[in-house]
Amino acid sequence: MKISRIARVAAIGAVASLALAGCAANEGDAAVVPSEEPNETTLSGTISATGASSQTAAQEAWQAGFQLTHTGATVNYEPTGSGTGRTNFQEGASNFIGSDRAFNDDEIAAGGFGACLTDDIVEVPLYISPVAVAFNLDGIESLNLDAETIANIFAGNIATWNDPAIAEDNADVDLPDTAITPVHRSDPSGTQETFTTYLKSAAGDVWEHDPSDEWPLSGGEAAQGTSGVKQVIDAGVGTIGFLDASQAGGFGQVHIEVQGEFVAYSAEAASALVEGSPLREGRGAGDLVFDVDPAAAPAGAYPIALVSYLIACEQYEDANTAAIVKEYFAFMASAEGQAAAAANAGNAPISEGLREKALAAIDLIQVG
Template sequence: MKIARFTRIAALGAVAAFALAGCAANEAPAGNGDSSAPADGGSSLSGTISATGASSQGSAQEAWVAAFQTANGDVTVNYNPTGSGVGRENFISGAANSNFIGSDRAFNDEEIAAGGFGACVTDDIVEVPAYISPVAIAFNLDGVDTLNLDAATIAGIFSGEIDNWNDDAIASQNEGVELPDQAITPVFRSDPSGTQETFTSYLEATAPDVWTDEASDEWPLDIGEGAQGTSGVKQAISAGAGYIGFLDASQADGLGQTAVKVGDEYVPYSADAAAALVEASPLVEGRSDHDLAFEVDAAAAPDGSYPIALVSYLIACTEYEDPEVATLVKEYIGFVTSTEGQEIAAEAAGSAPLSSGLQEQISTALEAIQVG
C-alpha cells in the first residue's frame, strides 16, 4: 500500500493528564455543530442508532454512550463489541445493527475498491480515527511483574521458537529477574481482530527474520491458545500460569507488563508513547478528504515511542436512507472525537486524546455525511 512521503498530521501532540469536570456528562455534546440544539440548551435529537465492532473501544464506548445519552435524553446508542472483523462484515452486509462500526483498522485499498457497503446508499464512506491506544503485551508469571523484551524475542515467543520462560533470550534482557523453568503459552485472538493485525504488523515490520508471516487480523499459526475478543484474551491470560498475550492496554490491569525495546531503550506502554508513534505516521495515499486512514510503521518508531499502537476508527456512510440515522451518526461521532469526548475516553480507558489539528480534519470529514 502506497503512503504519502511528506504528508504529516500534527496529529497527536503531547498528551496531558486530563481530569473530567463533574458536570461533563450533563453538558451538551461538542459534536459536529449545534444545529440540533434548541435555544433553551436542551437537545432536539431523538432516535436510535446501533453499531458493532472493535472490542478495544469497549470501555471508551461505554463512557461515550453514557455521556451522549445523558446529554440527549431521547437518543439511544447501542454499541456491541463483537470485534473488528465482525463489525466490518456487518457493515458490508448491511446488517441492521451497523449504522456505523468501530474497527481497529480502516478498510484497505482492495476493500475500498470493491465497495458493496450494504449499510450505505452509496459506496462512499467516512473513516476517522477515534481511539488511539497502546497494545500491551501482558503475561501471567508468578513473582514477576515486569519484563523487558525486544522485537526478536517477542516474535520468537509468539511463533513458538522460544517456549520456556527461562530461555536465555528472555533472561539476558532481564538481569536479576528470577524466571521459572515453565512453558510459555501464547494467547491470540480466535476472532478476526484489528488489534491482532496491529500486533502482527509490528512483528512483521520489526522482526522479519523470526516472524515470517504477513500481518493479518487472523492468527496464522497453530501454536498457543485462542480467545474471543479483548475480554477473552484477558481472561485466558489471567487464568493461565505462564500465559502471555496482547490486548488493548485499557484491559491490561492486574497482569504482568512488558516494556518493548525501541532503539537502545525499553519503553513501557503509555498513551504518550503511543501518541508519539502515530504522530510520526502519514495518511494512506490516494484516499478522500473524509477517509483519514493512517499508515503506522512500527519499524520507524521514533525514540521514546511505544511501537505497538492501535489506531481504532469509526466508520460511517456519507449517505443513509434514513436522514434521522444520518443526523445521529454524525452528531455521535462528532461528540466522540471532540475534546470532551476524547477526555472521557482518556479517563475511562487511558487512550491518547486526538490533537486539535486532527480534530479539525475529522470535523471537516464528518461534513461529508449528508443529513438533509
C-alpha cells in the first residue's frame, strides 16, 4: 500500500494533536510528539502484510504515524481481503495480517501457521467499526429499517423500494417503485461474516443461513472487496449493500431498529455493542477474541459492528521481523495510533481497558 501525501499529512496531524493533548492531560504518559526532524530509532527493514480491506484507511494512518519515529522501518500492507490474508498467514506468505474475523476454534486447533515458529498466535482487536448498510436512491438520505426487513431485502423477498414493509417505518419518505439490487461480496470477507451474523442473530426467522464469510445466495450483485461493493452501489440505481462505514460516505444511510428505536451508525454506537461483549473462552494468553451477539445489542448501540483483528505470531524466526512487528502492533494499540486511525477512517478507538489487555498480548511477541 502506498500512502498518499495528503493521507500521510492528515495522519501525522492526528497523531501530533493527540500526543500533545496527552502530554497536557497526563505528563506521566510517554507520548510521542512529532517534530519536523523526528527521532530515528534503530529499527530497520521491511515487513509485509495482507488482509482486511476494511482496514485500508486505518493502515494508511498507522503506517504514516509509525514511520515518524521509525524512519528505517517499512510496513507494507496489501488489502487483499480477510480470507486471502488468513490463507497467506497459514502459508507463511505474510509476516502479520489484518482480518475481519479471528481464526475460528477449528483453525486454532489445527495450527500450522507457516509464518510462525509455533502454533501460538497473537490476535488483538484494534479496529472496531460500524458496518454501514448503504443505498443509492436519488433524493433520499436515510431510511429506517428493522432486521426482518433488511433480511428480506438481501434474501430477495422484497423487490421494490416502495414495498409496504419499508413504507411502514418511513411514512414521511416518498418511496419510488425502483427495483432493489442488493450487493454483496464475491470474495470471502469478515465484513460479510459480520453482516450475516447480524441477519442470523436478529432475523433468524427470515435468514435461515448460518453466518459465513461467503455469500450463501445466488441473487443480487457480487463485488470484489470493500472498494468493489462501493463502486457497484455508486454505479447503480436502487442498489443497497453493506460495507465498512469509513467507506460509506455519500450514500444513503440505513438507521437500524434496536429495542424500538432506529439507530444511525457511528463509532460510539458500534463501540457500545463491543464493550458489552464477553471474550471467548479457551484461547491463549495473546488471543483476544470477542463473542459479539447483535441480538443482545443494548439501547442506543449500533448492532452491526465489525471487530477487525491484527494477527501476528508469538514467536518469529527472524529477530528483526519480530522487533518491527511488535513495535508496529504496539503503535496501532496506543492512544496515538488509535486516534490517528479514527481521524482517517472514522472507526471507534478501543477503550483503556482493552488497550491494557492488547498491550499485554503484544508483549508476548518475540524471537523463538
